[in-house]
Amino acid sequence: MRLTDVMRGVVVKEWQGSREAEVSGLAYESRKVGRGSIFCTWKGKKSDGHAFVSEAVERGAVAVVAEKKTVDAVIPRIRVENGRRALGRMAANFYGNPSRELRVIGVTGTNGKTSTAMLLQCLFEGAGLRCGFMGTIGNDLGKGRQPAKQTTPEALDLQAMLAEMRENGCRAASIEVSSHALDQGRTEGVNFAGGIFTNLGRDHLDYHGNLAAYESAKGKLFEGLEEGAFAVIHQEDPAGVRMMARCRPGVRVMTYGVDR
Template sequence: MYGKMVLTQDVSIHSIQYDSRKVGHGDLFVAIAGTAADGHAFVESAIDRGAVAVVMQNDQALPDPFFQHAGVVKIVVPDSRKALARMSANFYGHPSRKLRLIGVTGTNGKTTTTHLIRSILEADGMKVGLIGTIGYMIGEESLPATHTTPESLELNELLAHMVSKGCTAAVMEVSSHSLALSRVFGLEFSGACVTNLTQDHLDFHGTMDEYFNAKRVLFERLSSEACAVSNADDPYGAKMLEGTAARKLTYSRLGPADVQAHDVRMSVAGMKLAVAYKGKTQEIESRLTGRFNVENILAAYTTGLGLGIAADRLRTGIFRLPAVRGRFEQIVSPAGWTAVIDYAHTPDALEKCLRTIRDLLPTEKPGRIITVFGCGGNRDRGKRPKMGRIASELSDITVVTSDNPRKELPGAIIDEVMAGVQKGTAVHREEDRRAAIGKALAMARPGDVVLIAGKGHEDYQVIGEQKHHFDDREEVENIVRKMK
């Protein structure tokens, strides 16, 4: 980092802030461009609140004499987001160097894979921190999540807190947004894993190539001592590892790879599979089910191998993990139908979830699949008709509803979903998500499976800019409770 110092004397920094509203006396303010506002517009406000130094990349935001008169250090950098990440790491004593830090990226499967890796590391005797979509964990202590991957300042503070609490390892979901916005810049990873890459977040990245390039950054920054793990079944898997200095390992459910799955036996209660590596085969048992979870188990197992974890600890860690909240979570009703609550909110995830349910239905007298789902407002519109097609093709009955409409009209979003629906299929539309769930469950018969997709662990519905409490699981449980 370089800077043009308008004031030459040294100043003591109390803390670092990038939100001008949080600045106090003696703080350093870093002006970064956010999604809703540009921090450069709030430099004067930060100084009024007591900032003694400002880091910025827009040298023209305020003239030098303003800083001279205020007695404030002005530092101009080429990239204030990267500067924030570097300073945050330094301010908190580079906590990533004191942990075995593992990053998991990909469109689908990040949450389950990080939980599996955490369970494996705990089986190996480590105290492990976790950062992800559902929440943050420090050992058994739970904290609410603000983002899948926090801003670099909070991220380094969280990692430092993990170190202070005795953690020796941390596993984190690394979102494409966090990579594009340099939130993980400067962190030193011991390992990284990519689960898959399918359409999502194109409202932010624009194209699949840009989405891929954002993800690849995680692997380009790995050292030769780290391990890099990718899914050989994914078209982007091999490309993701090009240019990395790390040791490479691949896994596959379908074909050649370093780690391969064989003889997969699934049931509603879980699965058993054989995992082959370097001529040796190990029997693995898990309480997770579904083809997509075979991939998640392989991703975690292969990452564990790359970290040098013994085979018996890998097996134990995988077996110990129960179902992850909002990930193929099942509720069985007294009437004989089963509700499955899943976070599937992309075309690929929805298809895999529906195919898994079909696989698990009995071959003789199978029940029907009833799917309830919607698409998020002010997000990638291109996936809406695709998800409509997938749901209508793979379900017996589909109910299209709302899922965080934000500032869009729910009916307009549903119209775009309906554009992909296959003609002649049983599809209903119901803007009210509570009513949609009620309608689907009212139609369910013994043996049917009702998939409620898109929210998973989320306990809110975003309408406009407001979050309203809404939990798919609570809705189902309320209906089941009335049946008893």
């Protein structure tokens, strides 16, 4: 695949060098770069991936996608606003946009994500549709559940898993979507057929800082739903009412609750 095809749909701030390099893989860890890989990096909270650009080049990277200028690289350098979000779009392109061939349902909320996502998988399977699963208790890519490192994987791993589900005959995917993943853009490039909101509590404030920021992160799932998608929202949670308002026109909104 050509570099320009991998970068389709990515907002680029600066592009230095060729657009025609042949790409054989993507990596966000320099130690996983191979000959023909694009190394995509960003500044994290604990370390700055830009410090590993030289190592990635030595390992055979054919291009670097980064948030900062990387003047020491002799290969194409592409500067973006957000490396994680760019990687999501790049990975979707590289793997042939697998989420557009699966009915991907994202489940978000403070409590109940795992139970809801598991029930959803069971419903699909009961209807005769093989359904993959990603979440806290493990990942099922169509051939049985395996341990999971994160509730929602990094963007590259997420797209690779969706592609594997597709290859294994899955027709749907039930995914737990964490607030961390939404805030960091790990789901960029995923075409969600629907989103489910369970509730909003006071967890993860050490990361988000305050409840408003936490709610805003959860809301990104519903803001990203395309026309024709659906949203199932707990309307008895005050945040649920606000989630409904985040859905764009053309999204079918359904609500649930005990009394309403």
